[in-house]
Amino acid sequence: MKLFYAPGACSLSPHIVAREADINLDLCKVDLETHTLENGDDFRKINPKGYVPALQLDGGEILTEGAAIVQFLAEQKPDANLVPxxxxxxxxxxxxxxxxxxxxxxxxxxxxxxxGPEEEQQRARENLIRRFDYIEKHLDKGYLMGGEFTVPDAYLYVLSTWLESLQFDMSRWPRLQLFKKRMAERPEVQRALEEENGKSA
Incomplete structure (x- = not known):
């Protein structure tokens, strides 16, 4: 299988899930500004939606949407217990x-x-704070589903890195900070990051 990804994008989530499930993927980097692959091909011929992630299955079919892809990958290896x-x-x-x-x-x-317009950005920041206040309350056992990693945690990890890059005050969410640290220490998360951009968490 081949994963079309862009460093720092939400495609990191299925990449992490694949590593946690011990599924080998061929990686194909996408330039999201030009919608081109490293060889110059038009990515939109693969995914007309124009964004990552996209997963090309061994039979050639293309699966898109991160939430669907992480479930598909996890269910290929049920013994990994990444989905209930x-x-x-x-x-x-x-x-x-x-x-x-x-x-x-x-x-x-x-x-x-x-x-986007300044007013729209401010509204988005306020709504994100409310959403992450909600998430914070549900990280009391370490992960979203309790004490063990499951596929939504890979998605949340990516979103938490975006918060930091956009200079949100992370001290508001101590559990989220611990979650992010815990995720960054997982060997397969480090491996996915190294494969995408040559550096660990």
């Missing part, structure tokens, strides 16, 4: 977190990265 069993309430709690992070948190970063 299908049909259990815990499984739907996991889906709840993935949807919340995608729809209610990730989207709020867009005006901050795309230099």
């Amino acid at each position: 069993p299908v049909g259990t309430l815990a499984h739907y709690r996991m889906l709840e977190w993935l949807n919340f992070l995608s729809a209610e948190v990730h989207e709020l970063f867009k005006p901050l990265f795309w230099n």
Whole structure:
């Protein structure tokens, strides 16, 4: 399988999940400004949506959307216990977190990265603070689903690094800081970061 990624982007989340599941991926870097691959090919021919991540399966099919990709990867290796069993309430709690992070948190970063109008950026910052206040309350056991890593944690880790890069006051969220440190210490997270940009967390 091949993962189309951009360093620092949300594609790091499925990359981490693949490493945690011990799945080998071919990595293909995408320039998100020009929508081109390193060989000059148009990335939009692979994913017409134009953004990462995209996962090319061994049969050639393309799977997009990070929340779908992390579930697909984790379910290839059920013994890794990265997602709760299908049909259990815990499984739907996991889906709840993935949807919340995608729809209610990730989207709020867009005006901050795309230099939206100042008023829109301020509103996004205020909403992000409220969302992460909510997340903070649910990190009392270390990870989003309790004491063990599951796929939403990979997504949250990426989003937490964005907060820091955008100069949010991280002292507001001590549990989130501990979570980020715990994630950064995971060997497979370090490996994914090294593979993407040659440096650890």
